[in-house]
Amino acid sequence: MSKVTRRTLLAGSGLATAAAAWPGATTPAAATAPTAGQQLPGVYRYKIGSYELTALHDGTWYRPIDDKFVRNAAWPDVQKALADNFLPTDKLPVPFTALLVNTGAKLVLIDTGTAGQLAPTAPGIGPSLAAAGIDPRAIDIILISHFHPDHINGIKTKEGQPVFPNAEINVPAPEWAFWMDDAQLSKAPEAARPGFLNVRRIFNDIAKDIKRFEPGGEVAPGITSIAAHGHTPGHTAFAVASGNQSTLVLGDTTNHPWLFARNPDWQAIFDVDGAMAADTRKKLLDRAAADKMLVQGYHFPFPASGYITRRGSGYDVVPVMWQPAL
């Protein structure tokens, strides 16, 4: 938020006369309407052909970051990228937005959110789903981009109950192979162990019901999976197409665009293979820019939908204008 005070504004602008004291300002009156004190759930609908898509905001994690956050960039450059976009320079707001696709016949949920288990300012997609009028029991198909906690934790409650009891859960086979492999777990560095254990917490007792797909084919009506490995070994993007329209669901191909679209070569600390992640990112963003494709980015500012455009040595996101009607 701006630190410019009213005094600064008025003194500096040369536009104002001496501000007369407003009579009511010195005598506190009874509030006519108490402040609401909270945001409304973030829900944004749009059409792709005959499909109705709903961006479901989960919340935002204000993640403390330091000079280790981007592995291959100088810390002052990272701080400048943050400051240029009016963000704090010691923590990165990481928003989460899942995507619901209503094909008319099937309700498909792409990634499931944090389930409120990551940050107090990220309650999960429950409130957004409710505001959109969707009963979790109505979800037919779940598609998972990768196995990081903010994408899979929504599958279960904290107590281990299934949140979407009627959904068929589809995951990338190479993602399953990596995270469920005990050899990978045993050789993982200490800091990476909780991620492996979390995957087991989510999947161990429902393993037989999980469908594993090889990226590259259709995984739901009109939805094609696209291998986009690097961020994690099996990280997968999706293309949703209906009629002559489509949107490219990037998942974590690009984390916060103000850092990683502008600087596509930067490698974030949570990339399993940073070089491959950067390569995949540039390939997908290049394609999206060339074809003027609509994209949906899991960590883009809500509603997380926009277009990619080339800018200097990187890319920029032109967010969609909020549409009042579908």
Place this chain on the structure above:
Amino acid sequence: MSKVTRRTLLAGSGLATAAAAWPGATTPAAATAPTAGQQLPGVYRYKIGSYELTALHDGTWYRPIDDKFVRNAAWPDVQKALADNFLPTDKLPVPFTALLVNTGAKLVLIDTGTAGQLAPTAPGIGPSLAAAGIDPRAIDIILISHFHPDHINGIKTKEGQPVFPNAEINVPAPEWAFWMDDAQLSKAPEAARPGFLNVRRIFNDIAKDIKRFEPGGEVAPGITSIAAHGHTPGHTAFAVASGNQSTLVLGDTTNHPWLFARNPDWQAIFDVDGAMAADTRKKLLDRAAADKMLVQGYHFPFPASGYITRRGSGYDVVPVMWQPAL
């Protein structure tokens, strides 16, 4: 929307294998959830000091435009600015977003929206107010930036009933002087007459209750008016300040930022004094950029809040990131 088909995406991307037909796709099933078919009302809250502000989306007018829309720019340049931002080149989406300020003691509404009288895709701020839980009768103070219909029509229903019966309505004195002057009406060109008549429709029978203020002073607790003439003769901006935070409410100082922030010298067809409007715009945007001020723009994409940054020979808007909590 993107015209890239799934076929194009898959054929061109080189990332996908041959798409296997998904079994369910060919056999239409009963819809598990009917599509909603409509957007939720646009409501976005944020804090300025102890004040709670609520951006209230009214809707968007998809205004057909042609080579006369920007008076002093070549039509291909205007079309390029639109295309660069993934907008259609024959119509400009003009969104409307009013701002509610809850000071804790007073509910202040800055501009009142279209009342659904301008475009079918702009129902007015009624649905947003309702979604925010605000009864129009609770509004204490209305501040008007200028007398164009999309700012004043919300004062009354189509049938002429007051929408905010308990609100004190404050308008810029120079705006009143211009639009209510019969001499101005009689010398106005034919195309401008409806605007003058609309002002009379709104204000004639409540004229004695309207408070006229000279821009430059405090007009409500913590809210200062700032002369920003040109777009109309009495057009006025507002600064909302509480604690050590503030936001500059630009009104129509800048219409759609993708045209008029990027190209601050462009003069829109609806500017009464285009040169003065451009001068005022550059003065305010310059100040906002230098002081890293948060701004609210009536015709900025919802939630219409962001920061101004210099870019090339013009400015850019960095939209705020949607905050899940206040």
